[in-house]
Amino acid sequence: MRERLTPRKVRQRRLEKAAKEALSGEKTAMARLLTDDEPTAPKQPRVVVGHEYVRWVRRRVVADGRPAPSYGFDLEAVLTACAQAQRLLWLRRILMALACGAAGLCAWTPVAYLAPLVVLAGLWAAFWTDRTLAQRRLRTVFDDHGGEAWGAEVPRRFQDAVERIRDASYGDVVPYRNQVRSSGARYHFVGAGKVWFETQIGIDVMPARSRDDDAGDEGDSGSSRIPPSVADLLTGAHTGSGVVEFTPDDLHAHVARELQRPIAPLRDFHPDSAQEVFGVAAISAERWEMLTPDRWEGLVSLARDGVRAADAQRAPKVARRFLCARMTSWDGELVASLFVGFAYENHYLRVVVRPHVVNPVHPVLREAEKKASASGWAWQRRTAYLAAVDTGWFVVRLFKRARAGDQEPEQDPGTGPVSLREAYSTRHMDDMLQYDDARRYIEMMQGRVLASVDGFLVGHNVDTGAYRERITVVLNSGVINTGEMSNVQNQPGAVGSQQSSGGAK
Template identity: 25%
Template sequence: MSGMHAATHRRSGDPQPVPPSAGRPNARTTVTRLLCVGAHVDPAFANAVVKECIGEVADTDRFVAPSYGYDVLPVLGHALIARNRRRYRRTAILISPFVPVLLSFLGMTATIIGIALWLWATWAAVFLERLITLHTLVAHLVVPAPEGGRHGFDGRIPDHAALTQIECDRINREQDGSSGLVYYSGYRPFVGAGTWQTSSAFPILLNRANDGILPPMDDRRSPGRAEVAPFTTAEIMGYIQRRLTAVLQAEEWEGQRIEELEIARRWYRTAIGRVRPVSPKDAPLPTEQGVEHYDAAREYLCVRVGSWDQEVVASVFVNLDVRGRTLYTETHRYELRPIKAAYHEVDRLPTAISPSDVRLVAAKAVVQMAGEAIGAAVTICTFPYHLLLRALSRNRPVSPRDQNEFGAEFPARRADVLDYGARRSVREIGQAPGAHHFFQDMDVKKYGDIVQKRVSELVIDFLEERNLDTGEYRARQATILNQGIIQTGSGRIVNTGRLAVGENASA
């Protein structure tokens, strides 16, 4: 680990180190630092990060999800280093059982010595791996000292053979969400936004103001009444983006404003085919909205509000589509939950490793040693069985899933068409199962409601400027924003939203 920050050059797009005198680091640096901690303390997280960013054999060409509020490359570098360290430990533990096996040919005494050496080697591998991890956390991933000390996270990318100049440039280009195009994989397109919360969609008829639903029987119009001004989907989307940016970013009342706000329009499309699409930075943006085929792209107005040092992010995605004289409004709300609580434990570590800390690590290594030794013995004994299963699976018959209704069999191991879209972001992998604080849940709902309320008001303004009736739109939005428990005049309670009852219940 001595080469953690030994790079003498900076790769293209590297985040700038945080100055030691900067005091409290910004939110982007804080989130990146905590995710780097997760790479060292959470093996599942580190493996998932490597798989999503670099991939294994079948995922080498998959796009990297856009990174909002953090930097991918430092997290990937720490994940690669942590994974290599765990592999070294695992290799040493798997080799050590052969020592008593070889010494067993020399007699009982040699066998006992071999067993002792096996257990000691297992303990030593676990102890060294835990001690190096502790040193990395204390020396490189704590909050940087404001006095300019040597320790602390500086945002640099660790050196690793997999992080070549070409690979870093590719990831930097793909993680940049400012390109306006996102290639996604799976069912939901909003990769990187976190967990889906609610969705709403409704159509309204575009009638003239104060007109009825039915069109007039002749061409006569009321005197002084203005005609309807037709508009396109691009016009209303652009109007809402401009006005929403001006309202939310410039709006301030007694110093109270929405911080960490991002408003952008992005196209989402799949990346399934025989050839990998060009990078979002180089690809031209689609021009036609509402195309209906498997390679279609849809444009959404994306509004993100970060709170709690960007650990909790509320996202609202809005799509408007004009079909004939009908306006279709589609809204999706997502929540990016806080980073796992275990990653925050780095802030409780001491500023230096003391002898008592080393003794504590050695004691914990003894407990872990037993499980590692048993696991290594089981792995060695079952290795021939797993090897046989792998050999047999290569010649397995075609399953019913590989046949169509006409009985023609598709090649079972052929991959002419691949999915190159991003599946999930590094930030989504590191999010906790739920909020750590009651106020975090409330803040996500608060910002989602504020954004949705502002968007609906701007849509109403746009329609009124074109002499269109807004009564139906107002009624629809009032129902959506106030959904929950509604008590009707008859005394019945109607639940139009999600309902949870009981302590710590969630819906």
């Protein structure tokens, strides 16, 4: 007989069902929490090594003779090493051709059955010679610390790139790429590393108010800020009546001087870090390959002299000037950069700060130094074994060609300019001390930039009340307290944040 359900029983069953679902959800959340607490090794991006690396550098990095700026290492030394590896490749091919020729001659003798063995032995000798000479050259570089060991002549295919690297204007023009993510768009300066966070501050430029005006507004401190009227903005448009006139280039020069102000550190305590401050012209990566020599000169003038330079009048149509402050440490493994943009138009000032940090080099490259320092019979046995593996892999490659994706690093976008240092970096900064130093450099440079802007505005009789409100949010609870290891989407003031940023724009 079917049970009759009363409203009381229906309500009781619903409560029991809700209790079971809540208990099940708690168990699932606890299991997920325990799983998340388990340490997991970060999966590093795929990179190519050996002669595939040389081909990739020639095809992507220096194809058009205009490589993207490199930070933390000398790209010319890399090109020289690639040239030496190319010579080793030709030597190996000659030895392989001799081995095949010797096998062909052996086929016309009574011991023709030994021809396959002659081919395999010749291939093994070619690969063994290639590995031995490469390891010896690498040890020479490490022992010489990259000095006179790079004395080899650069081939013609690298000449244009080397001349541009040696040019005094190399690094003045920087391409940027838009990285669309679930948390919003991030604008990444190619070569500067990972985008950490972004600070955006915008204020209406109005004359500073007198103390009587400030006292009269104390009772209205709890109300929201009223946008200024057109009359208030135009009060300082005339010389001597309010705001002292200035341009973005004036603000750029002031902040650069403040960052370069000499500070006497304790040499026995502070680490050896080099800070650089210079102007750059940012241009979209899609326009990088279309740069002509005349356009390049215009962008260099924009970076060095500002938008009012005679040769840079047409450059602002497709480019903008940024102030770059950069700290290099850990023997080039850690590079922290700050790109600051100033825009001032229609009495509205906007300051955008985009920090980038270059992660350490890939673990595959770290193993190269360890293997290059090895010697003795153990290394000889391993080299002989690896030469045999190369021989077998060469035979396999005759029948199975490599896929296109296996011939380029995973972090290569495939089109446009690419940074060699970024493509061969780790996915995350796993060293605690390096991460602490990176945060310290970014906080130091960003704090000084914001303070310099405040001092400039005060000196030009600008009301800094709104500006200080915004930087207070940034410094205390905003984007400066988050890094590439944190969830920037949930931070106040960050790009794509779901929280209120307290008026930050």
